Amino acid sequence: MRRRLFLERGCLLGGRKVCRTPWLLVMTTALLSSGPLFAQTIQLKDGKTLIAKSVRRSGATVMATIDVTGGGAGEVGYPVEKIARIDFPEPAQLKTARDLIAQGKSEAAIALLNPLLSYHGSFREVPGAWWSQAALAKITALQQMQRDNEAESLIAELSKFSADPDAAALARVRLAANLARKQQHEKAVEICDQVIRESTKSQILAETWTEKAHSLLALKHYDAALLAYLRVPVFYEDQQHLMPASLLGSARAYARMDDLDHAKEVLHELLKDYPAASETSLARAELLKVEADAARLRPSR
């Protein structure tokens, strides 16, 4: 199906054949392409909906390849300001990149995300484009690699151009993370509080609470940090990707409050339930520290 669609897109323009692309070449291009291979639904502001086989940006116009009456396909242009939304299928690379980030493989994730950003970047102000999500993933990867300046520049771009208010909110959370890395924890907490006040989405809230918890822990507000970390398992259980960070953070908060039993329990839970998470090495080190502290505090008799 993928091959057929792509052949049609490549070989038909304006309802007539304009080229013949060898099959092998088309397949290679398809594998490398970051653009969608499935249909997109374009919703126009006047209420009309149309199915496009592919879309591309040409200046202020979105060019859509659509089936034409009587067979074949043709390319039709729609001014961007007349488009309410384009429903692109979710790019598979995005999920792969997110998985790579979760495993700490940021470099590989960025390599996947860059072509995606390039394609969807041309639709970034159009609702439905995946540019914001790809940008967010890249920001996370950059932060993992401590490339804070590049991350901040992408955060600024995202805040300015994204058509997705949720993505803009998450960009603010990433900014808070950057501030935290620079030890500006009070500012980070302030930004997180704003996002928490304004958002109702569980994904955003879970991420924001986690980020706030990191800063509260750094500020040595251990009980507040613990309560912030625990919001993920208590209220946002579905945000599984945040569980390892939440567990590690809550274990640290418990340990700082001398509740070593709880700290150990949570670290064991993290190591058992999330063995592939990037937090496991830190959790092992923390566990050793906690066990040493427990041995030291044990009564002498």
Place this chain on the structure above:
Amino acid sequence: MRLLLILSLRVALALTSSALVVRAAGEGETEPAIVAFYNEGMASFQSGDYKKAVDALLQVIERSPADAPIEPVYFTLGSSYFNLPDYEKAISTFKTYQTKYPRGSRTTDAAVAIAQANFSLGKFDEAAELFAALESIPAVRERVLLAQGEAYKRAGKPDKAIATLERLVLPEIKSRLTAQGALTLGSLYGQKGDGARAISILRQIGQKLSLVDNVVRLNSLAVELGDNLFENGKYKEAMACFRVVRERAEIISFQKDRLGALQKHLTQNLAAMQINPGQAAQFLSQNNDLRIALEEGKTLLGELEKLPNFDSSILFRIANCYFLAEKKWEALLVYQKVLDTFPDPAVREPALFGQLLAEAEVGRALQAQAMCETYLKEFPEGPNAFAAGYLSGAVALQAADFAGAETRLNSILSTQPANPRREEMRFLLGNAKFMQGKYEEALAEYLRYQKDFSKGPNAEEAAYRVGMAHLFGGRIEEALMQMNTYLQAYPKGQFVSDAKYRVVVCEYAAQSYEDVISSCVAWEKQYSDDPQLGEVLALRGDAQAALNRLDDAVASYTRSSKAAATDEVLNYALFEAAKISQKQGKWDQISKMFEEFVKEKPEHPSVVSAVYWIGRARVREGKVEEAKQFIATTVERFIEEPKRDAVEQLLSQLAQLCGTKNKIRGPTAASGSSVANAAPLPEPSAELGRFLERVVSGKNATAQARVLFAKAELARFRKEPGEQEKILREIAAQFQPVDLSPVILGAVGDVLLAGKEHEKAALLYQQLADEHPKSAVVDSAYVGLGEMALANHDHERALKLFTHATDKFPGPKIKEATLGRGKALLALQKFDEAKKIFEQVASIKEWRGDATAFSVYSLGEIEAQQGRWPEANAYFQRVYVAYQRYLPWVAKAYIRSAEVFEKMGRRQEAVNTYKELLRNEKLADFAEAQQARKRLQDLGQG
């Protein structure tokens, strides 16, 4: 019933064009009559008049020949009986149908109907067997499995029902019927107590919500299962069930999204029809289904919107699960969410109470107290008001906020006279006062308790505590009397061994040392395994020491250290024994005792201190090299642990041994060697460096910083303050605060503070205060931060910090902390309190020196600031007369004394004082000398 309606509809559709029946009618009957009965029967069936349908269809059968092909008539007749309902006749008619038409088009439907009729007659076993026989027919498999499961369930055969429904539902929920079966299956798992499978199936249903016709049923099942599990103490499993329950808003939103999706699908179909009119027919049928689904969905949405809000009760259940599953912090969050979201008092009251319990359980005393107050304010007559009242005091007591506990308990005792915990509160009030050292008031409370609640559950402890209050209040005779009274009243009481120990303490206080020794022996015989044995042996050692039986005392202390149940007793006994042995010069004894201790308790926090003593003993025995090696080995073991305070003590000792060997290097006369035979002495830094290199190799940053600290200590011993400061600054530059041990944090912080590098110093002090609150030197942090606050004129904060250092963490900087308090109080013009502090400092013999001079000077300032000139002058004069060694204060005192004379109008005495200052050559370089000269010029005396 739903099953039958479907059957009926299918039958009706099948018969609409059954002219064939008429054509096959018997030849002996007139065709029009049969046709009329047939039409009447079918019309009646379709209009729901089943009685009339039966009559007419029976006429058709009666009037038709036996072999007439009237298969649909029999089927419709069976259906009519079923719908009447007359299940017996329905069964018999469907059976006739099966016999007459074994290859008929409705044989499967007839079999299903027979099974369903049996089910309706309550013949569940028969129904189940009949449904089972149909399971292999794909077209009806899901329906009959669902019905079969239900039949077994009704027949009281849950295992068979479960097995049947598992065949329907597993491995996945893929249709509306399987979702329906899954709900029943979940309920059955719950009834069988199989929580894990029930939860698993609930979760599966939750993930396929779009297939669930009635989400409310899913919610009900989840709540029912959760409640059962909760009742059985399976809180985690119960919580998993409650989590499946969808919030009202979520269900409504889900339903709206579903409607939106249906609408979108319809719209897309319409758009596609415009593009491909040729495929319109295909879309027409699909669009019809979509329109029906939309209508049904809208009806369900209307019903959902009418449902009462159940979210608060679910959240409350989840909070309780967390609480009882020992996850109090999580419970706190959920109770808080209930409070934030639902203002309804019926929800708020239990949530508030749950939250205050959770706050108390996690040890957040302040928050718990605040919650108690909120509860009592909002629900003074609430069902938990008495408990909240009691907890407000108990929580404060538990958090060691004894004053707060006293206030609250007093308040509750007066405002809640009917509180059933009054007895306990009275007792706790006594304890709160006792813990504040208000022994008189505590005694009064215990006595009142005895009067009001003579048979109360705490009566025995109150009697014991009466004795304790006397003892701690210094009334030894009364204490002795009360303890004996207690022992008589409760000869087998829970405090008997302690009361007997206290009696011995009274004897010790009365200096009856011989009695103490014999009482201790008797006590030990009676309670040889009691954890208090260590204390009793230490007391025996004290009495023996008082009688100068030093060997006996050392033996008792040594035994005490081995029997001690707490570190406090252990340290006391060990180091008392060491002190006596040191007095006796028995260094081998000290060495042996500490070596045994280190061997027995190698991980004990006092090990490093013990090694210090062993090192000292070895040196005194002339084994200097052995001491160095021994210390270095111990340092090597603990050097990476920042919390081991005593490592610095050992490093200092090592530095001292390397740096001052001429004074201490052996051999002593007793050893028989001589100084002349000693090997050439190595250069101190090189020697220390060699030791340090060995102990620090491959170690962490804490160890590296400690090496520098040891070098700084060597510089200190060699009286090279510049070098010492340079090295300490090097530590500040090279290491993060997190890597430094408490002693180093304090020492480096002090150097930076002296250099007015406040920001850097603050980081170190803060690290010390936050991360090492149990360190013996944590007071350095509060003193340092206090000095900074003073320098910033934040006198209130300074007072708070210094008070923290003196009251909560008294340590090696107690003198500086006390002086700091005095300075802050003076700056705040709290003259009386400041005066008390400075008088205290001036009176402490051990602190005599610069601190005394400064205190006397400050006492003068206190008087001067209140305009009491003669009193002020007396203090200033005392400084320059009695404390001449402390030149900075002498210089200041001259100036202030002369100024006071001027204030008093005694110009000549002022002039004399200025001149006296200038005659003192040691003060020539002080700024005050310049000041005196200028003033003399102004006074015409220059």
